[in-house]
Structures are given as structure tokens and as C-alpha cells.
Amino acid sequence: xxxxxxxxxxxxxxxxxxxxxxxxxxxxxxxxxxxxxxxxxxxxxxxxxxxxxxxxxxxxxxxxxxxxxxxxxxxxxxxxxxxxxxxxxxxxxxxxxxxxxxxxxxxxxxxxxxxxxxxxxxxxxxxxxxxxxxxxxxxxxxxxxxxxxxxxxxxxxxxxxxxxxxxxxxxxxxxxxxxxxxxxxxxxxxxxxxxxxxxxxxxxxxxxxxxxxxxxxxxxxxxxxxxxxxxxxxxxxxxxxxxxxxxxxxxxxxxxxxxxxxxxxxxxxxxxxxxxxxxxxxxxxxxxxxxxxxxxxxxxxxxxxxxxxxxxxxxxxxxxxxxxxxxxxxxxxxxxxxxxxxxxxxxxxxxxxxxxxxxx
Ligand code: ADP
Ligand code: MG
Numbered sequence: 001x002x003x004x005x006x007x008x009x010x011x012x013x014x015x016x017x018x019x020x021x022x023x024x025x026x027x028x029x030x031x032x033x034x035x036x037x038x039x040x041x042x043x044x045x046x047x048x049x050x051x052x053x054x055x056x057x058x059x060x061x062x063x064x065x066x067x068x069x070x071x072x073x074x075x076x077x078x079x080x081x082x083x084x085x086x087x088x089x090x091x092x093x094x095x096x097x098x099x100x101x102x103x104x105x106x107x108x109x110x111x112x113x114x115x116x117x118x119x120x121x122x123x124x125x126x127x128x129x130x131x132x133x134x135x136x137x138x139x140x141x142x143x144x145x146x147x148x149x150x151x152x153x154x155x156x157x158x159x160x161x162x163x164x165x166x167x168x169x170x171x172x173x174x175x176x177x178x179x180x181x182x183x184x185x186x187x188x189x190x191x192x193x194x195x196x197x198x199x200x201x202x203x204x205x206x207x208x209x210x211x212x213x214x215x216x217x218x219x220x221x222x223x224x225x226x227x228x229x230x231x232x233x234x235x236x237x238x239x240x241x242x243x244x245x246x247x248x249x250x251x252x253x254x255x256x257x258x259x260x261x262x263x264x265x266x267x268x269x270x271x272x273x274x275x276x277x278x279x280x281x282x283x284x285x286x287x288x289x290x291x292x293x294x295x296x297x298x299x300x301x302x303x304x305x306x307x308x309x310x311x312x313x314x315x316x317x318x319x320x321x322x323x324x325x326x327x328x329x330x331x332x333x334x335x336x337x338x339x340x341x342x343x344x345x346x347x348x349x350x351x352x353x354x355x356x357x358x359x360x
Pocket of ligand 2: 040041059086121
């Protein structure tokens, strides 16, 4: 679940960091890892550039921290700051502990400041991680080549380690978990093709959203049919499902998952999952404002049960399972969904070096 990018020159690293900066929000903490000369300061330069900072970024090695005003046009009101830390020389000494040293720099305050962005070189010097952070690890390759790994861990996204807990809580059936896993496989292949183009995608968000998109699926199965389950189901489990279905009757499983995750603060994951409901692509196309949202929606429409299929087959199967439309209006809606999903497919693959049929 780590996005890996290859750059072959300083300029390419700066450009990558500029694109990365466009995904940043106030309150983000970027933790930079890598040996001396890996390119952390170059990356920080690109971040500053992407945030509209005109000043030249210099390594703050001897100052520990430099402060810059962020000049995003949309944020002209109060000043917002980028704090660029370099903790290379930070060490515990007999007189001062690491944490008191950091404290004297005002580190904790700016790390928790919701209107600041922090970029921290030598983040491995820290005792722990902030609540919300993005890891960027730079490894020298050969010569000027660098491998740059980016992984998002914002507090607004659910951590992948919690996936089993949610399956347990919602008693997600095995075949539904398999479906989710297959959707994640499709999504990751598409993401991988985008990484090759240097496009920034939060693949941790992408993966967890795929894995949990149908976690509440039992709630709106047309009917509970024992034949559809691989596992033998104990009476208590069955009763639990019946209860969930009663409690959430008339609600779409995407909306149930959305409410659940949102309530726990995982608003990013919640929104990506909410949008996988098939009609959203027609009813609120404007909400699909990130690649992660588009890819999860699309990947789900490429998986029939556990099987990767093309869009045509998936829509044919859907129609077969849900039978006749209620009325002419509904029929037109679903035709529009199919048409729009084909357009989404074209858009997603337009600049990629893989085609929809290469997804396996
Ligand atoms: P750090 O802050 O990690 O110690 P710097 O960013 O100060 O490293 O320095 C990286 C050095 O490597 C610079 O001299 C830079 O020009 C050079 N360099 C060569 N290729 C790359 C690359 N692909 N990405 C980043 N820096 C590169
Ligand atoms: Mg440096």
C-alpha cells in the first residue's frame, strides 16, 4: 500500500514534490526519511514551490526550523505557514532530553496547528509519529536515480490494520470479503499504472476503501439466502444479520458504511466508500473530484462476485440479478449509469500504458 515513484534527476524530484504539494491540506505533517544527500531538502523545495512559496528554501540544518508564509490564492485571509524542520543534529545530550529540545523549538505546537503544514527532515529522530502524517521515504538508487515512497496516514482515514475489526463488527460474509479483495486488486493495478506516470495517489486510502466498501452489504441483500454463503452460519450469526437488516432497513449499504466511518472521524474513507453506490455517478458526478474516488467506483464495477469481468458483463449481470426496472424513469437512470461508467473508464485509461482488458 505504498506508492513508489522513480525520479531520475533533481528536477524530477522537485516536480514530483510540487504535484504532491497540491494534495496537501492545512494541518498536514510530511515526514521525510532518507540518508544524507538522499534528496529530502530537494523534495521540501518542491513542496514549498507547490504551495506557492516564492522564497528559496534553504536547509535549516543549523536553525532546526524555518518558517515560510503559504501564498495560496484561496487563503488570502489569515497567514498560514509552512514549517520546514531538519532534525539531523537533534540528539539527546546530558543536559537536555530529545523531547525538551523539540519542545524548545515549538515543534509540538506547529505539528498540532490545524492551519500549518509541517515538513520534517530526519523524521526518524522523532520518538513517535504525530496523529496525522504522510511518510515520504527517499532511497538513492543508482547515480541520480531515486525511489520515493509516499504513504498517507491522515487521521481522517481509517488505517488498514483495522479492516479485520470492521469485518468482525459487521460480520461481513466471506464471499463479500473476497469481492472486496478483488476490487482492491483491480484498483491497485490501475494505481500502479498511474504511479509510473508520476501521478500522486493515496493508495492507503484507495486500498482501505476497496476493502471496506461492502462491509455493511448484509444490510441490504435482497434476501438472506443460506445458499449464497460459503461458511456455515451459526444461529447467533444469522440472528445478528437479521437484526442489522431490521435496524438499517431501507438504507443503502454504502450510506450505512459512510455514517459509521464518518462518525468515527474517518471522513476521507467514508466519502470514497459512499460514492461507490452505482447511481452517484449520474446524480452527483461533481463529487468525484479525486482519482481515488473514481478508481474505487470503477474497480467495483469490474468485479462480479469474485471474478474480474468487463463493464458490459458486470452491468448485464446486475440487470439480471435485479430483474425488471420499476418504471421507465429507473430504466433510464441505469442506462445513464452504464453509459457514464464507460465514459469514466475511457477517462481513467486515457493516458495509461495499460488498457481495461489488461486488468487481471
Ligand atoms: P538531504 O536533504 O536528503 O540530505 P539534499 O536534498 O540536500 O539531501 O541533496 C540531494 C543531492 O542529491 C542534491 O545535490 C541533489 O542535486 C542530488 N540529486 C541527484 N539526483 C537527485 C534526485 N533524483 N532527486 C533528488 N536529489 C538528487
Ligand atoms: Mg537536508
